[in-house]
Amino acid sequence: MLDDRKTAILAAVVQEYIATAQPVGSASVARVPSVNVSSATVRSELSALEGEGYLVQPHTSSGRIPTDQGYRYFVDHLTTPGRLDRTTQRQVGDFFSAAHGRLEEMLHQTSNLLSELTHSAAVVVGPRAEAVAVRRVQLVGLSESAATVVVVFVNGSVEHITLDLHDGDDDDRLAATSTHLSAQLDGSVLERIGALDSSGDADVDRLASAALDRMRTIAAADHVYTGGASEVARAFDAVEVVRSVLHTLEQQFVVVSLVSDIVDRGMSVAIGVEHGIEPLSACSVVVAPVVVDGEHLGSVGVLGPTRMNYPQALATVDVVSEQLGQRIEEG
Known part of the structure; x- marks a missing residue:
């Protein structure tokens, strides 16, 4: 644990760097009321914090910036989720009050909402079909040789998958199969x-069995929605970093694994290399589980540079995950 003086100085550096994205000098830190020591003392403490791995000096003549270790100390010891202002709370409440229709569309719009509120890339992982109860199944003929199996789940999500037909599989047989499957x-x-x-x-029975087999192939698929790619592009100066982050966000399996691993480890924030995804080493991820009827069925999170506004990100993710879980539970 750092002593009170070092703690106050580290907090001042982290907060100013988050706000300005510029290395923080001793004069700026000395002006912070909670620090209340001379610039010379601040310089000495900055050197000590650098030696202990909490800060780094990018250039000889510049100020300091936090390391991943510095951010971790800030998050663990100096940060609690902030409170969303009334305007933002109202925006989130109005969004979910008006959210109707297919679950997929709501999850997609939720990712856009998160990105808009946090100015970060947003990730929403919805519940897998295999974990959600079925409400209705309908087979709809497309041609003489193919039909679509439409599966409606109790949470409002809808899945479609193509089914091959045999000679004689007419509309009456499809209707009878739909009735049988829905009842079962x-x-x-x-x-x-x-x-x-x-x-x-x-x-x-043949058609119903074939349809169920096809339904099982979609049951384990992850529903992943990302928003705010443009926010990532604005957050980093280095083109190669932007390209690497955007490419990683396009890989659905990597995104799901990233979010699931953080939640499974009982973490709400993973900073830099902590999450283990090398192309995202310049990023932090803030996540929260989506709980429906006491069961973890999905997650929401934001991804941005390690200098993200952690209190605001934590507060936003918590509120959105809670509201999303309630909305899914209501159907």
Whole structure:
């Protein structure tokens, strides 16, 4: 643990660097009321903090900037989630009050909302179909040889998948299969469904079994939505860093693994190399789980430079995750 003086100086450096993105000099730190020591004393303490790994001096004549270790100390010891101002709280509340229609669209819009509020890239991982109960199944003919299986889940999400048909699989047979599947699967979770009961019609049973097999192929797919790529581009000066971050955000598996790993480790903030994704080493990630009926069904998070505004990011992610969970629970 740092003593009170070093703690106050480190906090002053972190807060000013977050605000300005410029190395912080001793004169600026000495003017902070909570520091209350001379510039000479500040210079001595800055050198000590640098020696202990909390700060670094990018250039000989410049001020200091925080290291990942410095940010970690700031987050763990000096930061609590801030409070969103009334305007922002109202904006979040109005958004979820007006959110209707398909879950996928709401998750996509939620990622845009998070990005807009935090000026960071946003990630929303929705619940997998395998973990959500089915409300209704319908088979819709596309041609003589193909149909679409439409699966509606109780949380409002909808999945579509193509099914090959045999000769004689007409609209009446598709309708009968839809009725049979809906009766069999209503309220059931795909990952727990075993063999279907017989309908008494061999062709309907064949189609229902084939449709269920196809449904299982989509059940394990992750629903990932990202927003705010342009915010990432504005956050970094180095083109190569921007390119690396954007390329990584396009890789759905990496994004899901990143967010899931942070939540599974019981963390709300991963700073720089802590998250283990080398192309994102210049970034921090702030996440919160989305809980529905006491079960963790998704996550929301923001990704930005390590100098992000952590109190504001933590507050925003917490509020949005809570509101999203409530909205999904309401259906």
